[in-house]
Amino acid sequence: MDTFSLAFALKQFPQLLKALPVTLLITVVSMAVGLALGTAIALCRMYRVPVLGQLAHVYVSFIRGTPLLVQIYVLFYGTPVLLDWLESQWGWPLPADGVPPLLYACFALSINTAAYQSEIIRSALGAVDSGQMEAAYSVGMSTRQALLRIVIPQALVSALPNFGNTFIGLVKGTSLAFSVKVVEIMAVAKIEAGDGYRYLEMYLNASILYWIICFGFERAFSVMEKRLSRHERAPVH
Template sequence: MAEFSLAFAIEKFPEVLKGVPSMLIVAVISMLLGTIIGLIIALCRIYKVPVLDRLGALYVSFIRGTPLLVQLYVVFYGTPLLADTLNREWGWHLPLQEMSPLAIALLAFTINSAAYQSEVIRGALLTTDSGQMEAAYSIGMTTSQGLIRIVAPQAFAVALPNLGNIFINLIKGTSLAFAIKVIEVMAQAKIVAGDGYRYLEMYFDASIIYWVICWICERLFVWLETRYSRHEKRMAA
């Protein structure tokens, strides 16, 4: 068995780093889009919007109950098939067959992220005192104004730690995107490892990259929590 070559790992580390931009693109964009979709789902479930309430619950249950890798394959193979069916049967002209692997990954990770974020946001909104919305109504605010100005800031403080965990899990989850031909950190490590059949060294490099980026994100969310809590205390004072 070949020995671990630290020199090879150090030499090829910059090559593995080339996969970081794709990883961050998938994680950041899917997190942002997932927040918007998750908020909509959470509000539909809280206010019991007919039909959408049930559909939202079913969607969340399905996504949370199936592996991310399976979801990636379903979106990767199912999106072109769905587009072809809609184009043929309904006369639509959806260019989904030409979607790049990166776009497919963004779609799949957004769908996954939205389900988990909807539960975090719903839980955070439900923890706020219902009397605050009644107070908002009493001074002439609409429901949307009360949510944005009073409830949302408090709910955000509650949701922030869990949102941070979701984002870190998204970063680690991008390691599965190589399965649908996205060249991110894990795929880049496999490509470089193929040159000298030094897979352990490249997986070691990839693990260091994931660890450092997740640590930075963890520190960032801790800083945000501290800063936001101080802001809330000043507002309350």
């Protein structure tokens, strides 16, 4: 057996592209849900909302202190137990067998990235001058209006690089979804590698594809950052 077969690697690379939509779907959904949840968590902690603020602190500490793979396994094996218990106690028709693995992966990555995004959002909002809120109040704006129209747009500029890093981290984090039977890039690589035990070729293919994806999004976020911050570079007349 040859140590490395370039012909096999080139032949099987298109097979990985078939799993690309699944990887991107998990990434985009998890990023969107995590952003919404992370924003709520950040605001609860910043404004010290009773009970919710303390729960948010514990949530962030727990998620950041445990491995993503462990969280995926806990959700994958724990959710059916919870659903069965709710059905037995309350009579709720919640079939655990009907939950697709893709949903578990999206849910696990969403709650994981929400903890990290909440810290990004909290630091970005804290970096905005407090006088901005006072100025908004002085012209009759509510807290909600001040946040949406003044504070958040400014915070977005400073938070965007970290959001980009988080998004790229999510792309790579989807590689753990194959552990709960989601057929994404790593799962396809493992399946195809079984044909002749060409694991090196397929895992190298997977690493190249992940690098291409991450490089593309890295450039996209760089362009977005430059466009959002162009007003800061504008010359003063």
